[in-house]
Amino acid sequence: xxxxxxxxxxxxxxxxxxxxxxxxxEARGGYQxxxxxxxxxxxxxxxxxxxxxxxxxxxxxxxxxVKWSFIPQNNxxxxxxxxxxxxxxxxxxxxxxxxxxxxxxxxxGIIISCFAVNAHNAFIYVRGEVLHVIxxxxxxxxxxxxxxxxxxxxxxxxxxxxxxxxxGAGAYICGEETAxxxxxxxxRGQPRLRPPFPAVAxxxxxxxxxxxxxxIASVPAIVAxxxxxxxxxxxxxxxxxxxxxxxxxxxxxxxxxxxxxxxxRTLLDLAGGIRAGHQLKFFTPGGSSTPILTPEHLxxxxxxxxxxxxxxxxGTKALQTYDETVSVVRTxxxxxxxxxxxxxxxxxxxxxxxxxxxxxxxxLEAGRGxxxxxxxxxxVCDNVSMKSFCTLADGFVANxxxxxxxxxxxxxxxxxTPAWELFPYEKSIYFPYEREKLIVxxxxxx
Amino acid sequence: xxxxxxxxxxxxxxxxxxxDTTDRQTNITPETIAEMRQIVARYPxxxxxxxxxxxxxxxxxxxxxxxxxxxxxxxxxxxTAQVNGVATFYxxxxxxxxxxxxxxxxxxxxxxxxxxxxxxxQMKDKLGIDEDETTPDGKxxxxxxxxxxxxxxxxxxxVNWEFMDCMTPxxxxxxxxxxxxxxxxxSTRGAxxxxxxxxxxxxxxxxxxxxxxGPTAGPASLEGLRVAREHGxxxxxxxxxxxxxxGGSK
Ligand SMILES: Cc1cc2nc3c(=O)[nH]c(=O)nc-3n(C[C@H](O)[C@H](O)[C@H](O)COP(=O)(O)O)c2cc1C
Ligand code: SF4
Ligand code: FES
Numbered sequence: 038x039x040x041x042x043x044x045x046x047x048x049x050x051x052x053x054x055x056x057x058x059x060x061x062x063e064a065r066g067g068y069q070x071x072x073x074x075x076x077x078x079x080x081x082x083x084x085x086x087x088x089x090x091x092x093x094x095x096x097x098x099x100x101x102x103v104k105w106s107f108i109p110q111n112n113x114x115x116x117x118x119x120x121x122x123x124x125x126x127x128x129x130x131x132x133x134x135x136x137x138x139x140x141x142x143x144x145x146g147i148i149i150s151c152f153a154v155n156a157h158n159a160f161i162y163v164r165g166e167v168l169h170v171i172x173x174x175x176x177x178x179x180x181x182x183x184x185x186x187x188x189x190x191x192x193x194x195x196x197x198x199x200x201x202x203x204x205g206a207g208a209y210i211c212g213e214e215t216a217x218x219x220x221x222x223x224x225r226g227q228p229r230l231r232p233p234f235p236a237v238a239x240x241x242x243x244x245x246x247x248x249x250x251x252x253i254a255s256v257p258a259i260v261a262x263x264x265x266x267x268x269x270x271x272x273x274x275x276x277x278x279x280x281x282x283x284x285x286x287x288x289x290x291x292x293x294x295x296x297x298x299x300x301x302r303t304l305l306d307l308a309g310g311i312r313a314g315h316q317l318k319f320f321t322p323g324g325s326s327t328p329i330l331t332p333e334h335l336x337x338x339x340x341x342x343x344x345x346x347x348x349x350x351x352g353t354k355a356l357q358t359y360d361e362t363v364s365v366v367r368t369x370x371x372x373x374x375x376x377x378x379x380x381x382x383x384x385x386x387x388x389x390x391x392x393x394x395x396x397x398x399x400x401l402e403a404g405r406g407x408x409x410x411x412x413x414x415x416x417v418c419d420n421v422s423m424k425s426f427c428t429l430a431d432g433f434v435a436n437x438x439x440x441x442x443x444x445x446x447x448x449x450x451x452x453x454t455p456a457w458e459l460f461p462y463e464k465s466i467y468f469p470y471e472r473e474k475l476i477v478x479x480x481x482x483x
Numbered sequence: 484x485x486x487x488x489x490x491x492x493x494x495x496x497x498x499x500x501x502x503d504t505t506d507r508q509t510n511i512t513p514e515t516i517a518e519m520r521q522i523v524a525r526y527p528x529x530x531x532x533x534x535x536x537x538x539x540x541x542x543x544x545x546x547x548x549x550x551x552x553x554x555x556x557x558x559x560x561x562x563t564a565q566v567n568g569v570a571t572f573y574x575x576x577x578x579x580x581x582x583x584x585x586x587x588x589x590x591x592x593x594x595x596x597x598x599x600x601x602x603x604x605q606m607k608d609k610l611g612i613d614e615d616e617t618t619p620d621g622k623x624x625x626x627x628x629x630x631x632x633x634x635x636x637x638x639x640x641x642v643n644w645e646f647m648d649c650m651t652p653x654x655x656x657x658x659x660x661x662x663x664x665x666x667x668x669x670s671t672r673g674a675x676x677x678x679x680x681x682x683x684x685x686x687x688x689x690x691x692x693x694x695x696x697g698p699t700a701g702p703a704s705l706e707g708l709r710v711a712r713e714h715g716x717x718x719x720x721x722x723x724x725x726x727x728x729x730g731g732s733k
Contacts (some may be wrong), residue, residue: 038547038569039721041711041714041716041717041718041719042714042716043710043714043716044711044716044718044719045707045711045713045716045717045718046709046718046719048704048708049717050697050699050708050716051699051700051704051705051706051708052700052705052708052709052712053699055695055699056699057694057699058695065563066572080589090721104541115527115629124632125629125630125632127592127593127629127630127634128536128593128628128630128634129630129632129634130632130634130635130636132632133632133633134700134701134704136703137672137699137700138699138700153656158527163685164538164632165538165575166575166587166628166641166644167631167632167644167646168643168644168645168673168682168685168686169645169646169670169672169673169674170693170695171686172674172685172690172694173694175688175690175694176690176694176695179690180532201525201526202688203531203534203535204534204535204686204687204688205534205575205576206534206537206538206573206574206576207573207574207575207576208572208573208574220534221531222530222531223530223531223532223533223534223559223569224530224533224569224571225568225569226572226573230708239668241527241528252503261721262722263631263721263722264719265722266719266721266722269719269722270718270719278718281707282634283635283706284593284634284635284637285593285596285597285634285637286597288635289706290634290635290636290703290705290706291635291702291703291704291705292635292703292704292706292708292709293707293710294708294711295707307707307710308706309578325485325592331523334645353685355634357592357593357634359593359596362565363596367596368592369594371590371595371596372590372591372592373593375591375592375629379629379670381572462596462600465596465597466596466598467597467598467652468595468597468598468638468651469649474629
């Protein structure tokens with residue numbers, strides 16, 4: 038059976054007026070999947086999600102149903118579900134528009150997921166810097182309580198469920214699931230040693246599932262339409278539709294929901310290609326922590342296996358795109374500055390390594406580098422990678438080493454020539470004009 | 484403080500002593516304390532309330548005040564050092580009074596390259612302050628932001644944590660002029676702008692009733708859906724939808 042090139046499922050109602058309201062969500066069949074799930078056994082819900090092949094959309098791609106089955110049901114402690122909406126990985130911008138447009142999809146997904154793992158409390162951890170998303174989530178949760186979808190004895194069953202919307206306070210590392218749990222416990226957000234894994238000892242040392250917002254928002258459609266429906270889309274090992282986020286020097290940046298395994302060439306075509314008069318130089322497949330790819334990778338299937346085979350990671354499917362005007366030394370430096378700023382400071386290789394890498398890269402950007410600086414960068418990377426406590430460090434190493442792999446001569450040019458002379462920075466400036474006009478009109482007066 | 488101070492080692496650990504304890508001014512009242520207790524009641528364990536409580540402190544005092552830290556420590560039964568340790572870890576907590584309007588310019592790589600660096604320089608110039616400073620009249624504060632999950636709308640600015648998408652130098656100037664003149668400004672995909680303090684109150688979990696303002700999604704969010712509609716593309720139909728048992732129970 039052939040499937041369309043774009044398969045809007047999560048994004049299907051984003052162009053509908055006031056899609057965020059409960060009444061409109063119900064009019065589209067909302068909360069029917071929750072009813073259906075609550076008439077099943079929890080074990081059957083887990084099996085269904087396992088069978089669908091849904092894999093975590095937060096970056097690592099771990100099978101969601103399998104994760105749920107790790108929750109030890111013989112443990113007498115309460116079970117918790119924590120939704121990761123920290124969305125701070127540079128390039129990643131899918132959960133925020135999803136939660137602004139259709140917060141009830143997440144709430145319904147939480148009901149089903151909590152029921153499946155026998156949790157009675159869920160927390161939605163949203164980064165604090167997205168006020169309107171938080172407003173919409175708060176309202177959706179309040180509406181769901183009023184309608185009897187949350188609280189005591191929901192949907193006419195004897196099952197109780199409470200959801201708390203929790204705003205973070207500005208720290209990328211809190212997207213890492215164990216740092217998130219520390220943050221949710223009211224502490225500095227620093228990763229924890231694993232094991233124990235959250236499934237065994239997570240929030241308040243109790244069994245906890247941490248899932249990305251897109252993962253959980255995918256669940257209602259799976260319950261409503263079945264595992265086989267879900268597997269119609271995507272590839273054998275990477276099932277389902279997913280939101281690809283295209284940003285940068287392209288004609289129409291935006292969110293494109295397509296089956297996993299779609300190529301960047303296809304997506305780029307739909308987005309009108311690279312901005313007029315320019316060519317693709319490089320892109321990230323899944324946010325800045327994934328090794329960069331180049332035009333030779335345009336036909337790589339963007340699924341977990343395809344991107345891995347090309348030497349990178351599917352990650353969050355955040356396709357940041359840069360054209361030939363851009364200095365790779367400049368982007369590498371700026372990404373590394375991000376990680377230096379966001380390093381939680383817990384372990385030495387990451388905390389000090391990011392600082393040294395920034396110093397060296399600044400010299401190279403300014404054309405003040407010294408012979409051997411590229412080797413020095415690679416050497417420091419080698420001392421950081423796999424020797425740090427969490428994968429934040431592997432993320433910045435991945436960006437640096439892949440950038441040097443494809444564009445080594447640009448780094449070496451930094452021994453004598455500033456990056457801004459080789460790539461005048463004003464040439465990279467880009468304000469997509471049509472969309473700009475659109476937004477001026479949009480300024481939503483209702 | 485500057486990220487670009489090249490010869491001075493800046494530890495990833497912020498220096499907690501930079502909470503300005505000489506400024507004793509506070510607006511915390513018994514009502515604030517009561518609201519803090521309401522926040523605590525939301526969680527299975529009290530300390531989970533600390534982040535929202537600190538947002539509430541900022542909504543009242545315009546910064547993390549010494550009095551606010553003491554109140555949090557008191558209510559949660561933890562030390563002020565523990566509260567300070569948390570308050571200094573997260574960038575959204577301000578140790579000096581922020582402005583009525585808090586302006587953020589994203590300068591992470593993608594936004595920076597597309598114009599964010601230019602916008603930040605222009606905002607410094609326009610407001611006459613550096614990053615992490617507040618204008619003498621208390622009207623504006625300025626911050627360099629990390630990626631705000633809106634890269635498809637780059638370059639991005641935020642005012643009081645509301646999106647100001649697809650910025651240009653002209654639009655940024657107009658935005659500041661309007662705010663300075665006290666005119667009403669709307670987020671490109673959010674509500675009419677209130678103030679940074681009011682935003683902090685919402686983050687503490689006290690809704691302001693503005694959720695229904697603004698569109699369902701901004702234009703960039705809809706690009707893929709628009710193309711799909713143009714071609715009549717959709718997700719496949721469900722093979723055979725099993726009937727839903729109404730009001731089913733376990
Ligand atoms: C530095 C760092 C930042 C992360 N940020 C996020 C994030 O913002 N959102 C997210 O869902 N996962 C993030 N993750 C991944 C989480 O640790 C975790 O794998 C994920 O939330 C699991 O959900 P999933 O199985 O549904 O993908 C991050 C990981 C690291 C190491
Ligand atoms: S790798 Fe970096 S972010 Fe992760 S624990 Fe170590 S210092 Fe913190
Ligand atoms: S880089 Fe600016 S919003 Fe992502």
